[in-house]
Amino acid sequence: MKTIRCIAIDDEPMALVVIEQFCRRKGGLEIATYSEPHVGLEAIRRGHPDLVFLDIRMNGMSGLEIASVLPAGCCLIFTTAYAQYALDGFDLDAVDFLHKPFSYERFDRAVNRALRRMEVRRHSGGASITLKQEYNNVVVAVEDILYLEAMENYTKVHRCSGHYILSRTNLKKTLGLLPAGRFVRVHKSYVVALPYVAGYSHTQLRMKGDAAVIPIGRAYVETFLARMEK
Structure with a gap:
């Protein structure tokens, strides 16, 4: 199975720890984490990851701003404590919206949904x-x-x-x-x-x-x- 390259951006260090632990538990996910939104965005632009976990309310830059400039083909899962942003998230074609604190089971469902979307894209030849x-x-x-x-x-x-x-x-x-x-x-x-x-x-x-x-x-x-x- 192809390793899925992931980036997580959140200005709360403990939130990044949880995502990193869940990725390791899931397996097949290579994760890099960033607590500074601007640094994380540069990493996305350089590395073109398969999947991005993104908080919305962060110091210095909104996750919605980052989401609007993600490279084509990059799957997005929002992770935030603010449920009122869910509609904005889906307007930006997010695969899923994880409301903090979320369980591993809920995380697993979101990642599986992203994997299914990646599979669809592979079979479509990118069309x-x-x-x-x-x-x-x-x-x-x-x-x-x-x-x-x-x-x-x-x-x-x-x-x-x-x-x-x-x-x-x-x-x-x-x-x-x-x-x-x-x-x-x-x-x-x-x-x-x-x-x-x-x-x-x-x-x-x-x-x-x-x-x-x-x-x-x-x-x-x-x-x-x-x-x-x-």
């Missing part, structure tokens, strides 16, 4: 699209997209990881960013990733790992059935 969410650009691996849902002039991008992105791009334009062989429009409000279709009829379908029932419009059913037969 990704960039979407605008609020004032941030979010890079999403193509193979992490389960289906798209139109919401007026926005697009809700449902992901295999269980999270979603509310993009400021409409459904038609978002579909235009994606590889045609993998995605198909099944309704005026829905586009699905064909490899993740779990079951379907002439009027509706379900996606793997998702409880939603997606309608199939009459104008799209013939094309959808033909694509599924292939």
Whole structure:
């Protein structure tokens, strides 16, 4: 198994000790820790780690500032005592948000979620699209997209990881960013990733790992059935 290179930044030394101990207990994680945010950011820029553990409220620099300039492909887990920052964290495409003090079991779930995202990226060969969410650009691996849902002039991008992105791009334009062989429009409000279709009829379908029932419009059913037969 490939060793996952990790960096943890937190201005509380004991918090870094906990993360370092949990990484060693998990195994397969190579961890470097920094209590000075600016020094940690330079280490990220030089080393391009696979995974970053990042506090939010720190002296000298906010973790949100650091998160906004992370290198592409770097997975992010926020670790903070302030739950009110959770929404901001997910706007920055964080894999998970650990509320201090957190247990090893909760840490383990967060890291496993990050490992799954890395696996998706490896299988996709790095293919990704960039979407605008609020004032941030979010890079999403193509193979992490389960289906798209139109919401007026926005697009809700449902992901295999269980999270979603509310993009400021409409459904038609978002579909235009994606590889045609993998995605198909099944309704005026829905586009699905064909490899993740779990079951379907002439009027509706379900996606793997998702409880939603997606309608199939009459104008799209013939094309959808033909694509599924292939």
